[in-house]
């Protein structure tokens with residue numbers, strides 16, 4: 001059982017800077033994904049990690065650890081608000097935080113935002129945190145499926161983060177069992193948004209060393225284009241009390257000295273503009289936007305409804321067109337069959353039929369146009385056989401002249 005712990009962060013292939021931060025200590029492990037404002041994402045995640053990391057120590061009870069960890073997130077929130085007060089140009093910065101403390105055979109988790117914590121046990125990966133996202137709300141209320149959420153254009157909209165918006169944000173806390181052999185994965189959405197859970201589980205199973213597993217996860221994200229910063233913290237549980245004996249590691253923006261320089265060229269697109277021009281979200285540097293009010297949330301839900309209605313209208317218009325074309329084709333086909341005639345037999349008498357002999361299932365495409373006085377029995381054997389097999393006519397005139405010839409043959 002040599003898995004131990006690891007932390008790795010990568011700026012990805014598109015972003016100009018790394019706004020993620022990660023911490024792997026002895027008892028405490030944290031991932032934070034910063035966002036927003038003008039240049040504050042990297043500051044936000046680094047400040048949060050630094051505000052939380054000093055709580056890395058052994059705990060006597062899960063209650064104590066739970067209390068300390070959730071309090072640490074609230075203190076980080078306070079620190080972000082104070083920093084924004086001193087540096088107003090950072091207004092709107094925020095960060096997700098997912099933190100984990102191991103206490104013997106339990107882990108204590110505190111979580112806000114859309115970074116994730118997974119438990120990998122015996123090859124099975126289970127997400128234990130819940131995303132505080134707009135799309136997760138839509139999933140919870142049964143409006144969309146998890147599959148639709150994964151590709152929803154508003155999937156990056158966060159409902160809760162640490163930042164300068166809410167002085168008392170709601171933090172999720174969890175206490176879960178753990179056992180030797182478990183592997184805990186903390187990651188930013190730069191991993192979970194682009195690498196499927198099956199693949200993550202497979203890569204964790206393939207590597208007996210946490211550092212190698214972390215590298216494999218980052219590489220997999222890069223293989224998928226890594227449009228976002230990607231951060232991975234891994235914790236292997238063995239039968240010792242602590243999870244790591246090595247030095248604590250900081251990665252991402254928390255590993256560099258804090259700078260408060262604002263790069264005005266990366267000024268975020270303002271929210272109303274985003275709502276009016278959804279395409280702009282794809283070019284915006286910041287993918288996360290925290291809704292500032294219930295009104296904004298209502299606007300998002302209304303926008304989502306409009307989008308679904310538009311899609312439904314497009315579908316029904318398309319379907320109506322297709323049905324229209326099919327009906328038109330069917331009518332044209334039927335009209336063509338009714339321009340055809342043939343000569344055959346009805347009740348032992350020769351008759352002219354309108355239409356074609358072939359039918360479509362139970363639908364017959366011909367009917368008796370006119371019966372004649374010629375009895376089949378009056379015809380010479382060869383003519384009789386021919387009529388029994390039916391004789392096609394190109395037109396009504398053609399059919400009438402065939403009947404005339406049969407009349408002469410019958411005499």
Ligand code: CA
Pocket residue numbers: 033188189190228229
């Ligand atoms: Ca991210």
